[in-house]
Amino acid sequence: MTANTTPVPQPAPTFRRFIDGDHEHRPWQEEIFNASWSHKCPTYVQGSSPCQGACPSGHDMRGWLRIVQGLDKPPNGMSWQEYAFRRMTEANPFPAVMGRVCPAPCEDACNRNEVDGHVGINSIEHFIGDWALATGIGFTKPLNESGKRVAVVGGGPAGLSAAYHLRRRGHAVTVFDDHDALGGMARFGIPGYRTPREVLDGEIDRILAMGIEVVFNTRVGRDLTIAELEKNFDAVFWGLGTHKGLGLSIPGLDATNCITGLAFLRAFNEGRLESVTGQVVVLGGGDTSLDVATVARRVGHVTQVYEKDRPEPAIFGQTAHDVATTARRKGADVILALRRTVGEFSRKVAMPEEVEEAVREGVKILEGVIPLEGLKDPENRIRGIRMCRCKMDGMKQIPIEGTEFDLPCQLLVVAVGQKGDLGDLAELDNGNALITTDRRQCVAGRKGHFAGGDIVRPHLLTSAIGHGRIAAEGIDRYLNGEEPPQRSRVDGVHFNLIDRLHGAGLAPEPIHEPIRGTWTSRSAVHNYEDRAAQEIITHEQLFLAHFSSTPRILRRQRTVEGDDVVGDFGERLYALTEPEAVSEAKRCMSCGLCLECDNCVIYCPQDAVSRVPKAERVSGRYVRTDYAKCIGCHVCCDVCPAGYIKMGLGE
Ligand SMILES: Cc1cc2nc3c(=O)[nH]c(=O)nc-3n(C[C@H](O)[C@H](O)[C@H](O)COP(=O)(O)OP(=O)(O)OC[C@H]3O[C@@H](n4cnc5c(N)ncnc54)[C@H](O)[C@@H]3O)c2cc1C
Ligand code: SF4
Ligand code: SF4
Incomplete structure (x- = not known):
C-alpha cells in the first residue's frame, strides 16, 4: 500500500501569536522593556486603608492625615487645621476626647507597622481636637429643617453621635438623659484626668449648639413611656449604655x-x-x-x-x-x-x-x-x-x-463587666439585659426604633459613636419613607473623587452613548475605580521599600511616681505641637490612594504615565496613562508605594 503524499491545502492563518523574527534576540534594553509585555494597563483603584477599616466610628483618617501632611489643600480662606477638623467630624464629633482615650484599634491595623511602627493617628486626632476647642470653632447648622422629630434616649457618646448626625441632616432632635449632665460613661465612668471635663464639655456643647434640645433628669420608661415617645416623635434612638455592674x-x-x-x-x-x-x-x-x-x-x-x-x-x-x-x-x-x-x-x-x-x-x-x-x-x-x-x-x-x-x-x-438596666423598659430587653439590632442598628421587630452603643454591644467610645452615625443614616432614610441602607464591608466616611471633581468644576460630562477604548472622552474618570467600601489595602500591596525608617513622634507624658500620685488629678498626656503633628502625619503612606510621589511617572519605560495638568488636578487624580503608549509592563504598579495602581482594563 502506498501513502498519498499530495499536500492538503491549509486555510490561511487568521491569528498568529508570534511574528517572524520573534525567536531572535533583541538588544538587552529592548528585552527589558518588552519582557513583561501584557494586555493589561494601569488602573487607579481606590481601596480603604486598614486604619479606616479598624476604626468603628468610621473615620477617614487617611483623608485627614493627607490634609495635615499638606497633600490635600484646604479651600481658599480655610486653614488646614479647620479643613482636617471638618473632615474628621464628618464621622466622629469628638476628636479631642478620642485623641485622649481611644485605645486606637486603627493604629494596630496601620500598614506602617510593617516599616517602623504605626502612624500616631490618635495623637494627631488629639492635636486637631484641641486646636478646634482652642479656636472655638463650631459645627454649621443645617440649611433646611426636615420638619421631622427624633427622640434620642441617653446622652452618652452613642446618643450624642446620633443626635449630631441627625441634626446635620436637618431633623429636630430631643435628647433625654436621666442625669443632670451629658456624656454618659465618658463623664460618670472615665475619670477626669483621662477625659478632662472642659474638653468633654466643649465637645458636647459644640454639638448642642447645632440646635439640639436636652431634657435632663428624665428616665424614659419610668418618667416617660415608650408610647408617649412614639406619639410625639417620628423615630427613636436608644443609646442607654450599660449601667449595672455585674x-x-x-x-x-x-x-x-x-x-x-x-x-x-x-x-x-x-x-x-x-x-x-x-x-x-x-x-x-x-x-x-x-x-x-x-x-x-x-x-x-x-x-x-x-x-x-x-x-x-x-x-x-x-x-x-x-x-x-x-x-x-x-x-x-x-x-x-x-x-x-x-x-x-x-x-x-x-x-x-x-x-x-x-x-x-x-x-x-x-x-x-x-x-x-x-x-x-x-x-x-x-x-x-x-x-x-x-x-x-x-x-x-x-x-x-x-x-x-x-x-x-x-x-x-x-x-x-456591666449590663443594661432595662427594668423599666422590659419590652426592649433581649433576655441578656441588652437590645438586639441588625447591622443597620434597627431594633428587631420595632419599626422606627434604632439603638446603638453599649446597650447593643458593650465596647468602646468609638464603637458607640459609630453606631450613632449608622443609626442616624438609617433614621434619615426611614423618615424619608425609605428602607435604612444595607451597610458596606468597610463602613465609614470615604473619600469621593467624583465629589472632588464636582467641587473643582471638573465634573465628568454626561454620557450619551456607549464608550470603549478611549482615554480622551470627558464623560468618564478614566481608569479609576472606587472600591473603598469593599476592599482594604494590605501591606503586601504596597511598595514598602519606598519608605525609609522614621521613628514615630510620641506625645510627651507627665509621669507621677509612687505616693506623689495622691491628690494629683491633673492630665498626664500632652498634645503634639503643630510641627510635630505635621511631621507625624507625613509618616502616613496613604494606603489605597495616590501619594503624589511621581514614582510611576519617573519609572514608566514608555513615558506613558504623566501628571494630570494642574488645572484638571484634584487630590486623588494626580496621574494618568496614555494607553496608546502603555505596553502593560506593570512597572508603575510595582513602584506605587500606596497600592493605588492595579493592572486591569484588558485589551
Ligand atoms: C470606667 C470606664 C472606663 C472606660 N474607658 C474607656 C476608654 O478609655 N476608652 C474607650 O473607648 N471606652 C472606654 N469605656 C467604654 C465607654 O465609656 C463606653 O463604651 C461608652 O460610653 C458607651 O456609650 P453609650 O452612649 O452607649 O453609653 P453610656 O456612655 O453609658 O451613656 C448612656 C446614657 O444613657 C443614660 N440612660 C440610660 N438609661 C436611660 C433611660 N431609661 N432614660 C434616660 N437616660 C438613660 C445613662 O444614664 C447615660 O447617661 C469605659 C467605660 C467605663 C465604664
Ligand atoms: S476614633 Fe479611635 S480608632 Fe478611630 S481614628 Fe480615632 S483613635 Fe483611631
Ligand atoms: S499608613 Fe496611613 S493610610 Fe496607611 S494604614 Fe497607616 S495611617 Fe492608614
Missing part, C-alpha cells in the same frame, strides 16, 4: 464594703468620694478595673477615725467626704487582681503604657489569680478575700489546686 457568683460578696467598679467611679466623678480606708482589692481585667485602681491611688487612704471616713457611705451617696478627710490622706495600698497575665491584659484590654503608668503610680498587680470567697467579719464587712492561682484555657479559667491564699482588704471593688 457580680461574681462566689460566697461572701454581699458585704457592705463590697461594691461595683461603676458605683466607685460614679461616686468619685460626682465628687463624693475623696479617699479610701485600708487596703483596696480590685477584681476584674477591663478598662473599669484599671480606672478604679488608679483612682483609688489618687484619692489615697485615711486611717479611719469616723464612720463617715469609710468609703462606702460616700459611694452609696449617704454622705460625702470633706476637706478634713482629704487633708489626712496618704498613699493607699491598691491591688488589681487579674485572672490573665499582665502581658495579656496590656495587649487585649488596656494600652501597655496605661498599665505601665498604673504600676509606676503604685498599683500592685496580681496576675493569674481568681477569687474563691469573700471573708467577712461579724459586722458583715469584708476583711479579706480568699484567692487561688489559675491557668487560662481560652476564656475558661482553671483553678490550680493547693495554691489558695488569703488577701486582706477593707474595700473590695468588683469590676468584672
Whole structure:
C-alpha cells in the first residue's frame, strides 16, 4: 500500500501569536522593556486603608492625615487645621476626647507597622481636637429643617453621635438623659484626668449648639413611656449604655464594703468620694478595673477615725467626704487582681503604657489569680478575700489546686463587666439585659426604633459613636419613607473623587452613548475605580521599600511616681505641637490612594504615565496613562508605594 503524499491545502492563518523574527534576540534594553509585555494597563483603584477599616466610628483618617501632611489643600480662606477638623467630624464629633482615650484599634491595623511602627493617628486626632476647642470653632447648622422629630434616649457618646448626625441632616432632635449632665460613661465612668471635663464639655456643647434640645433628669420608661415617645416623635434612638455592674457568683460578696467598679467611679466623678480606708482589692481585667485602681491611688487612704471616713457611705451617696478627710490622706495600698497575665491584659484590654503608668503610680498587680470567697467579719464587712492561682484555657479559667491564699482588704471593688438596666423598659430587653439590632442598628421587630452603643454591644467610645452615625443614616432614610441602607464591608466616611471633581468644576460630562477604548472622552474618570467600601489595602500591596525608617513622634507624658500620685488629678498626656503633628502625619503612606510621589511617572519605560495638568488636578487624580503608549509592563504598579495602581482594563 502506498501513502498519498499530495499536500492538503491549509486555510490561511487568521491569528498568529508570534511574528517572524520573534525567536531572535533583541538588544538587552529592548528585552527589558518588552519582557513583561501584557494586555493589561494601569488602573487607579481606590481601596480603604486598614486604619479606616479598624476604626468603628468610621473615620477617614487617611483623608485627614493627607490634609495635615499638606497633600490635600484646604479651600481658599480655610486653614488646614479647620479643613482636617471638618473632615474628621464628618464621622466622629469628638476628636479631642478620642485623641485622649481611644485605645486606637486603627493604629494596630496601620500598614506602617510593617516599616517602623504605626502612624500616631490618635495623637494627631488629639492635636486637631484641641486646636478646634482652642479656636472655638463650631459645627454649621443645617440649611433646611426636615420638619421631622427624633427622640434620642441617653446622652452618652452613642446618643450624642446620633443626635449630631441627625441634626446635620436637618431633623429636630430631643435628647433625654436621666442625669443632670451629658456624656454618659465618658463623664460618670472615665475619670477626669483621662477625659478632662472642659474638653468633654466643649465637645458636647459644640454639638448642642447645632440646635439640639436636652431634657435632663428624665428616665424614659419610668418618667416617660415608650408610647408617649412614639406619639410625639417620628423615630427613636436608644443609646442607654450599660449601667449595672455585674457580680461574681462566689460566697461572701454581699458585704457592705463590697461594691461595683461603676458605683466607685460614679461616686468619685460626682465628687463624693475623696479617699479610701485600708487596703483596696480590685477584681476584674477591663478598662473599669484599671480606672478604679488608679483612682483609688489618687484619692489615697485615711486611717479611719469616723464612720463617715469609710468609703462606702460616700459611694452609696449617704454622705460625702470633706476637706478634713482629704487633708489626712496618704498613699493607699491598691491591688488589681487579674485572672490573665499582665502581658495579656496590656495587649487585649488596656494600652501597655496605661498599665505601665498604673504600676509606676503604685498599683500592685496580681496576675493569674481568681477569687474563691469573700471573708467577712461579724459586722458583715469584708476583711479579706480568699484567692487561688489559675491557668487560662481560652476564656475558661482553671483553678490550680493547693495554691489558695488569703488577701486582706477593707474595700473590695468588683469590676468584672456591666449590663443594661432595662427594668423599666422590659419590652426592649433581649433576655441578656441588652437590645438586639441588625447591622443597620434597627431594633428587631420595632419599626422606627434604632439603638446603638453599649446597650447593643458593650465596647468602646468609638464603637458607640459609630453606631450613632449608622443609626442616624438609617433614621434619615426611614423618615424619608425609605428602607435604612444595607451597610458596606468597610463602613465609614470615604473619600469621593467624583465629589472632588464636582467641587473643582471638573465634573465628568454626561454620557450619551456607549464608550470603549478611549482615554480622551470627558464623560468618564478614566481608569479609576472606587472600591473603598469593599476592599482594604494590605501591606503586601504596597511598595514598602519606598519608605525609609522614621521613628514615630510620641506625645510627651507627665509621669507621677509612687505616693506623689495622691491628690494629683491633673492630665498626664500632652498634645503634639503643630510641627510635630505635621511631621507625624507625613509618616502616613496613604494606603489605597495616590501619594503624589511621581514614582510611576519617573519609572514608566514608555513615558506613558504623566501628571494630570494642574488645572484638571484634584487630590486623588494626580496621574494618568496614555494607553496608546502603555505596553502593560506593570512597572508603575510595582513602584506605587500606596497600592493605588492595579493592572486591569484588558485589551
Ligand atoms: C470606667 C470606664 C472606663 C472606660 N474607658 C474607656 C476608654 O478609655 N476608652 C474607650 O473607648 N471606652 C472606654 N469605656 C467604654 C465607654 O465609656 C463606653 O463604651 C461608652 O460610653 C458607651 O456609650 P453609650 O452612649 O452607649 O453609653 P453610656 O456612655 O453609658 O451613656 C448612656 C446614657 O444613657 C443614660 N440612660 C440610660 N438609661 C436611660 C433611660 N431609661 N432614660 C434616660 N437616660 C438613660 C445613662 O444614664 C447615660 O447617661 C469605659 C467605660 C467605663 C465604664
Ligand atoms: S476614633 Fe479611635 S480608632 Fe478611630 S481614628 Fe480615632 S483613635 Fe483611631
Ligand atoms: S499608613 Fe496611613 S493610610 Fe496607611 S494604614 Fe497607616 S495611617 Fe492608614
